Amino acid sequence: MVSLAFLRKEIQEMVKTPKLIIIASVFVFFAIIGPLTAKYMNELIAMFASDIEISFPDPTYVQSWEQFYSNITSISMIVFLILMTGTVVAEKNKGSIYLMLTKNVTRTSFLVSKMIAGILLFTTVFIMSVLISWYYTWMLFDQVTYEGLALSLLSIFMLGIFFTMVAVLLSVLLKSTTHAALLAFAAYAILNILTILSDINPYNPAGATTLALNQLKGVDAIQPLLINVLISLVITIILAIASIRIFNKQEL
Secondary structure (H helix, E strand, C coil): CCCHHHHHHHHHHHHHCHHHHHHHHHHHHHHHHHHHHHHHHHHHHHHHCCCCCCCCCCCCHHHHHHHHHHHHCCHHHHHHHHHHCCCCHHHHHHCHHHHHHCCCCCHHHHHHHHHHHHHHHHHHHHHHHHHHHHHHHHHHHCCCCCCCHHHHHHHHHHHHHHHHHHHHHHHHHCCCHHHHHHHHHHHHHHHHHHHHCHHHHHHCHHHHHHHHHHHHCCCCCHHHHHHHHHHHHHHHHHHHHHHHHHHHHCCC
16 A cells, blocks of 8 residues: 555655644744743833733743643644645645555555655654653753643644645645635644534634643543544544545546
8 A cells, every 4th residue: 555665755755845844943933932932021021011011920940841732732833734735735746646556555545645755844843842841841940740641642633644744635635725724724733623612622623722722721531631632543544544535546
């Protein structure tokens, strides 16, 4: 199902193109700025609002993780999602897809390799972000962990994998990178708007952010997080299968 040679080529191309640099830069930037913002925001506000007497509680590692969850699932995720929407449609527009599919590479192998490359890309930048944020949080606050941290991070990771499959599916369905990117952003926006409905957050992949923040703030969200991870996994698999079936029947 997967051509290792083609997968290797995909990874090499990803490293050569600006995509990796852009995505990694965004994720790393917010991983660094999050703990720093949490630590020094009160001082900055006090500095610029010196005429107003404001009392703030001392910042803790909680604010650092709040920044991490918010940043990783907003600007960082949007950049990743939009850049990933060119996965297939860009190959169609350039015509390079026809050359690839004549080199003993099946459509399924082609698409699965694209999916795996995208998953590896997100996994790499996500782990980098977690490690960087972890290090700065520990350095600035002397405390990092809390109950449910691993599950919260897993839910955010699954959200990224889910959006990877959303990007691939839209890239298969549409003929324009711009249209794919716009529709991907619309999907992102709708799912995040739906997080207002707290009862459905366990069943909404984008609800991972709210649930992770709840767990961070001491609200027991272990069971909802578990449900969210499983739902995200199931929907991700469905999206992957749908992408493969549509692509195999599609006229190129």
